[in-house]
Amino acid sequence: MKVLFAGTPSVAVPSLDVLxxxxxxxxxxxxxxxxPIGRKRVLTPSPVAVRAAELGIPVIKADRIDDDARAAISEVNPDVAAIVAYGAIIPPAALAIPKHGWINLHFSLLPAWRGAAPVQHSVINGDDVTGASTFLLEAGLDTGPVYGVMTESILPTDTSTVLLDRLSHSGAVLLAQTLTGIESGMVAAVPQSGEITLAPKLGLEDGHIDWSRPAHGIDRRVRGVTSEPGAWTVLAGQRFKVGPVALRPDIESLAPGRLLFEPKAVLVGTGSHAVQLGEVQPAGKKAMKAVDWARGLATKEDVVFE
Structure with missing residues (x-):
């Protein structure tokens, strides 16, 4: 079976390798x-393009499926297209090219968390379990019938980046199994059923920490936006980046946003109990441990995050 593989970021590379x-x-x-990547904005091929070149596979580069891209796809005449985080809509004319359609690997248990950021929303929401689904791509947003699913527990310390990395590898196996089943005629897609939730792309403001919220919610949000778009607060009028925190239920009297400096820890008050900062990045500086940042403060009195 001839396969067209569509993908762009590093999380799609394991699927290409497994296929x-x-x-x-x-x-x-x-x-x-x-x-363009980095401060110098150097034009850089996608991780999938780099891996394809290493494997000697022809690459079609397109930010949308226009007439030229559609012609290039038709020319290779795929039996099926496997898609993992390609990053653009596949129009109906292109959907019809492979006889088995486009099989999308999506990192959620559909119909939960349809959209661009399923893993981030799952962590922020406090889900205990997530997973991946393979489904037949159609015009709707992640609405197509499902071929297969696999589940993955969300650990209390998981960031969305760590969890997505695990799912990219286990999901790759699911994708390969799905294509094998389609080729043999042993699997059939079934309509989605259950509660529909949406996972739109997260922006910068989604990483802004509201210290009046309960500690557990802050912990989940910080982990959910790590590493993209990143968690942050405001100190002295400047953005201050924050990495994953630890819960400190033993400290309940600290006001939301107020900092408490212990000999080996930096704590922040929330709407419930305190949290302990791990890695931080003050404006204009490199990331560092919170205790190292605290040592450099001129004064440790009345330090409050906004």
Whole structure:
């Protein structure tokens, strides 16, 4: 079975590797064009494009499926397209090219968390379990019938980055199994059922910490936005980045946003009990441990996060 693989970020690379190592005939890779990276804005190919080049697979670069991209896809004549975080809508004309359609690997248990940021929303929401689903892509947003699912526990310390990395590897196996089942005719897609929740893309403001919220909610939000778009607060009028925190239920009297400096810890008050800061990044400085940042303060009195 000839496979077109569509993907862009690093979380899509394990799926490409599993398909190739599993003996699938990956005839081409569809990915987003080179993008400017870093302070010097150097045009850099996507992680999937880099891996495809290493594997010797032809690459189609397109930020949208226009006539040229559609022609390039038609030329390789895939039996099926496997898509993992490609980053653009596949129009109906392109959906119809492979005879088995486009099989999307989505990192949630559909219909939960349809959208661009399923893992982040799952962590923020405090879910105990998430997973991945393979489904037949159609015009709606993650609405197509499901071929297969796998589950993954969310650990109390998981950031969205760590959890997504685990899902990218276990989901890759699910994708390969799904394609094998489609090729053999042993699997069939079934309509989605259950409660629908949406997971829109997160922006900068989604990382702004509201210290009046309960500690557990703050912990989940910080982990959910780590590492993108990142958690932050305001200190002395400047943005102050915050890494994952630890719960300190033994400290209940600290006002929301107020800092307490212990010999080996920096605590912040919340709407319930305190949390302990781990890594922080003050404006204009590199990331560092909170206790190291605290040593450099001129005064430790009346320090409050906004």
């Amino acid at each position: 190739v190592s599993g003996g699938f005939d990956v005839v081409a890779v569809l990915t987003r064009p080179d993008a």
